[in-house]
Amino acid sequence: MITFNIAQWRAWAPGLESVDDWQAWSRHPIVLPASDVAPDVSFLPAMQRRRLSRLARMAFSVGWPLAEGREQLPLVFVSRHGETPRTFEVLSELSHEQPLSPTQFSLSVHNAIIGLWSIMRGETSEMTALAAAGDGLEHGMLEAAALLEEGAPAVLLVVTEEQPPTAYSAWIDDVPFPYAVGLLITPGNDWQLSLNSTRDSLSKSQWPHPLSLLRTLLNQDAACQHAWKNRLWTWQRNL
Numbered sequence: 001m002i003t004f005n006i007a008q009w010r011a012w013a014p015g016l017e018s019v020d021d022w023q024a025w026s027r028h029p030i031v032l033p034a035s036d037v038a039p040d041v042s043f044l045p046a047m048q049r050r051r052l053s054r055l056a057r058m059a060f061s062v063g064w065p066l067a068e069g070r071e072q073l074p075l076v077f078v079s080r081h082g083e084t085p086r087t088f089e090v091l092s093e094l095s096h097e098q099p100l101s102p103t104q105f106s107l108s109v110h111n112a113i114i115g116l117w118s119i120m121r122g123e124t125s126e127m128t129a130l131a132a133a134g135d136g137l138e139h140g141m142l143e144a145a146a147l148l149e150e151g152a153p154a155v156l157l158v159v160t161e162e163q164p165p166t167a168y169s170a171w172i173d174d175v176p177f178p179y180a181v182g183l184l185i186t187p188g189n190d191w192q193l194s195l196n197s198t199r200d201s202l203s204k205s206q207w208p209h210p211l212s213l214l215r216t217l218l219n220q221d222a223a224c225q226h227a228w229k230n231r232l233w234t235w236q237r238n239l
Helices: 019-027 054-067 084-095 102-106 112-121 136-149 209-218
Strands: 002-012 075-078 127-130 155-161 179-197 223-228 231-237
Touching: 002 054, 002 136, 002 209, 019 209, 054 112, 054 155, 054 179, 075 112, 075 136, 084 102, 112 127, 127 136, 136 155, 136 179, 136 209, 179 209, 209 223, 209 231
Parallel strands: 075 127, 075 155
Antiparallel strands: 002 179, 155 179, 179 231, 223 231
């Protein structure tokens, strides 16, 4: 079991940006319609913005405000699928025997976003990019807790997923719409996260774990559980 505080949070999805937007969605959650809209990252210079995919823009849009005014803030970035649109484009070029774009390839790797974050913020703190399974949020939280234990005053945890290309629809069914959730984690006892294992088959959650946690935060619920394979994670708020 680990304990921690969620000092601040931010989230983004197409059409959901403000706290009021997310509050309304949390009361009546629905699958959002397909959209190409991307979050506003006008706080970055234009030349830097041009390099960012929508996945990167989502991560920056939720993470940048949480990091504002904080120096040496470790970052844990979590995405199960990563840059699927960019990867698909690279693979398509290969299938047509076209020359690969070095920029496109370099920005498709899983740790590209934390590299860009480090460059654009001049940040030299420890950073980790995780490609976990369906409970990536929880594994990211364990990483954040380890950094707090080592003495970090706060850790930025960002979880984001992009809508995959249609070609992946037979294999990727856990991204109802593009989303990003940023959590500023600090030491404390407001929350605890525990893990239990079971041999029984657990039912799949209706929503990705980060969105379920967001609903818990917004609805002021005392607890929520996330099941993945034989792992059952329990988030408990100490009211």
